[in-house]
Amino acid sequence: MNANQIQKKLLVIEDDPGLQKQLRWSFDDCNVAVASDRESALAQVRRHEPAVVTMDLGLPPDPDGATEGLATLQQILAVAPDTKVIVLTGNQNHENALKAINMGAYDFHQKPLDANVLSLIVNRAFYLHRLQRENRELLKSSSSTAIPGLITNDPGMVKICQQIERIASSDVTVTLLGESGTGKEVLAKALHQLSDRNSKRMVAVNCAAIPESLLEAELFGYEKGAFSGAVKQTPGKIELAQGGTFFLDEIGDLPLSLQAKLLRFLQERVIERIGGRELIPVDVRIVCATHQNLKKMIEAGTFREDLYYRLCEISIHIPALRDRIGDAVLLAHHFKNQFRVKEKRQSLNFSQDALDAIGSYSWPGNIREIENCIKRAVIMAEGSQITAADLGLQPAADSFAPVTLREVRDKAEHEMLIKVLARVNGNVARAAELLGVTRPTLYDLMNRHGLK
C-alpha cells in the first residue's frame, strides 16, 4: 500500500456483495473498507476515520426504503462531522436523496452506478476534505500566538502580537490605535495578562460612555460631601487599579479639562479625590485605546500635545481586517466552528462562493461584523452549506482561482522587470545590477517575458 492509499480512506456501505465488489474494484487507488449495515458502518467510521463514505440508502432491515440509511447517515455525521458521505439511491428515490443532502450528506448518485461519474464525485469529496483539514490545521497554528482569543495569520498582526508580548512586562504606557472592532481591547487585556501585574486587577474606563460631568468622579473618586449626592467616600477607577493595569478606552473622547488632570497624574503618579486634600500615590500601568486620529485632534486643538506624548510612549497601530491578508476567511472558519457547536449544526461548512465573498468583502465593521454575520448565517443556513446568500454578501466578482507558485513568481518577475527597466530608462547593464543578475540572464528573462 503506498502513502497515497493510506491517506485516501474510503468506506463503502453496501449490503449487496456484487456491488461491494464492483465498488472495491472501481476505487483500487483508495484504501477501501466495507460495511454492510449500520452497526458495522459505525464501527468502521470509528476505527478508520474515512474521509469519504459511499452509502446505499437502502440498508437492512429496510432495504427498499431509506429509514435505515438516513439514520446511519445521521449517526456517522454525529461521530465524524467532517466526513463526506455520498449516498447511492435508486432511480425513484430523488426525494430521499434530497433529504440526505439536507441532513449533511455531501452529494448523491443514482443507481445504476456509473463508475466514471461516481469516481469524479468521490475524488472531489477527497479534495474538499483535504482542504478543510488543511484549514483546520492552519487555524490551530494561527491561534498559537501567546495572546488568548486572538486569531490571525497576517504577518503585520503577528508582528504586533510579538511586540505586545515583548512590552507586556515593562511599565511603559501604551496607546493602541485602530478602527472600531479591530481588537484593541483584546490586546489591552493581553498586555495585562502577560505582565507581572496579572495577579492584580485590570480596571477599564470608556471615556465615550460616561457623561463629562461624571467622568472626573469616575476616574479620580471623591470624598464624602464633595458634592450633593456624594454620600460616602468613593475611590476612583485609577485608584482601584492599584498595582495592576488601568485601561482608558476611547481616550480621544476625554474632555480637555480632564486631559490636564490626567496629565498631572501621569507626571506625578499621585491622585487627589474630588473634595479631598490627601495626595494618594497610585502604581498602575496605563494602556489607552482610540479609533480617533489623535494627531489631527492636536492640530484642531481638541487634544493636548503634551498628554499625547505621555500616553504614546509606545503607540501601536492595529490594521483593519480588510488590510490583513487571509484573516477574514480564517476568522470566518473560527466563528463558524464556534457557532456550529453551539447551534448543534456540526456538519455545516462554507460553499466556495461564500469563501470567495468573505475574502473579497471589505468588512467595514471589522471583526465584530464578521462574527455577527457568521453567527446569523449558521442559524439561517438551510442545507449543509453556508452560501454567499446566507451571509448576505454578493458573490465575489473575481472569485479566487487557485494559482500555482510558478504563476505568482512569473507575474512578480514580469512586473519587477518592467519597473526596473523603466527606472533606469532601458539601460540593461544598470537594470541587471539593480536586480542582482548578470546581463545575459537579464536578456534571457526579458526574452521570456516578451520585453524589448
Ligand SMILES: Nc1ncnc2c1ncn2[C@@H]1O[C@H](COP(=O)(O)OP(=O)(O)OP(=O)(O)O)[C@@H](O)[C@H]1O
Ligand atoms: N484577532 C481576533 N481574533 C478573534 N476574535 C477577535 C480578534 N480581534 C477581536 N476579536 C473579537 O472581536 C470583538 C471586538 O474586539 P475588541 O472589543 O477588542 O475591538 P476594539 O478595537 O476594542 O473595538 P472598539 O473600538 O469598538 O471598542 C470582540 O468580541 C473580540 O473578542
